[in-house]
Amino acid sequence: MAKRVFSGVQPSGVITIGNYLGAIKNFVKLQHEAECIFCVVDLHALTVPQDPKELYEATLNTARLFVACGIDPQKATIFVQSHVPAHAELSWLLECNSYFGELRRMTQFKDKSAKNEVVTAGLFTYPVLMAADILLYQADLVPVGDDQKQHLELTRNIAERINNRFGQTFKVPEPYIPERSAGGRIMSLTNPDEKMSKSSDDPKSYISLLDPPDLIRKKIRSAVTDSGREIRYDEEEKPAVSNLMVIYSLCSGLSLEEIEDKYKDSGYGQFKKDLAEIVVETLEPIQSRFNELCEPGKIEKILREGKERVEKIAAPTLDDFRNKLGLVER
Numbered sequence: 001m002a003k004r005v006f007s008g009v010q011p012s013g014v015i016t017i018g019n020y021l022g023a024i025k026n027f028v029k030l031q032h033e034a035e036c037i038f039c040v041v042d043l044h045a046l047t048v049p050q051d052p053k054e055l056y057e058a059t060l061n062t063a064r065l066f067v068a069c070g071i072d073p074q075k076a077t078i079f080v081q082s083h084v085p086a087h088a089e090l091s092w093l094l095e096c097n098s099y100f101g102e103l104r105r106m107t108q109f110k111d112k113s114a115k116n117e118v119v120t121a122g123l124f125t126y127p128v129l130m131a132a133d134i135l136l137y138q139a140d141l142v143p144v145g146d147d148q149k150q151h152l153e154l155t156r157n158i159a160e161r162i163n164n165r166f167g168q169t170f171k172v173p174e175p176y177i178p179e180r181s182a183g184g185r186i187m188s189l190t191n192p193d194e195k196m197s198k199s200s201d202d203p204k205s206y207i208s209l210l211d212p213p214d215l216i217r218k219k220i221r222s223a224v225t226d227s228g229r230e231i232r233y234d235e236e237e238k239p240a241v242s243n244l245m246v247i248y249s250l251c252s253g254l255s256l257e258e259i260e261d262k263y264k265d266s267g268y269g270q271f272k273k274d275l276a277e278i279v280v281e282t283l284e285p286i287q288s289r290f291n292e293l294c295e296p297g298k299i300e301k302i303l304r305e306g307k308e309r310v311e312k313i314a315a316p317t318l319d320d321f322r323n324k325l326g327l328v329e330r
């Protein structure tokens with residue numbers, strides 16, 4: 001039986017080329033190897049203040065970009081988290097089996113709470129909702145970045161705790177973490193020590209999947225580089241150029257060694273100029289397909305079908321756990 005993969009993307013900020021190369025491109029590959037469930041996690045976005053109109057549009061746009069990037073709704077399931085009430089219900093049931101101390105140790109909560117004037121209870125319990133998202137579908141594998149590894153470990157701990165107490169209830173998921181050379185971690189264009197973030201306040205630090213060609217060229221032209229003019233992959237001594245080389249490699253299909261050889265007699269100027277054109281060429285079909293999916297009703301139909309599909313998977317898991325907890329059948 002094929003393994004089941006679950007992953008979610010928040011509809012906050014823009015979807016960047018880092019999200020595409022680091023996650024969504026791997027989703028496209030995984031849909032041919034496993035049973036894949038991909039979710040737009042709008043409930044997670046509510047852990048910090050959101051503009052309602054922007055959240056609504058961003059939710060639909062995130063789903064559109066899933067499909068535009070190559071996720072096939074006939075092969076994988078795409079849906080919106082809040083369309084399936086079982087996520088919120090299971091989250092509460094898991095919260096009642098989670099400990100305050102273990103949630104307080106979550107480093108992402110510490111980081112985010114330090115940046116926000118208002119810290120909601122939802123931000124604190126966010127990792128439990130993430131656990132519910134995963135455990136609800138008995139996922140085998142969860143694609144995660146470094147920043148989510150601690151949350152997945154909590155998910156595993158909660159599942160094991162419940163299984164030990166009530167008998168086999170939830171599958172204990174494993175992380176799926178691609179190597180950086182396979183897109184695992186794309187860094188900021190302005191600071192190669194930081195991951196490219198769709199929530200960054202500096203638009204020069206990322207390339208949005210929907211950026212027009214001239215803006216892409218401008219951002220790559222102004223991307224930071226390292227001392228010297230040699231195009232060489234070296235994360236320690238040349239982190240900025242190494243990051244640009246990874247983007248080049250993942251967009252072009254050339255190996256890092258081939259890129260080094262191609263630009264051994266060139267400086268940063270020609271390298272950046274060529275990289276910009278390769279990124280523009282990579283994003284053009286995604287943007288074209290995205291525009292098609294903006295036609296009224298197109299993405300909504302895909303999301304309705306996805307919701308119906310996942311509800312059939314979620315219901316038995318939730319009902320089983322409810323029964324084990326002693327809740328009266330409905």
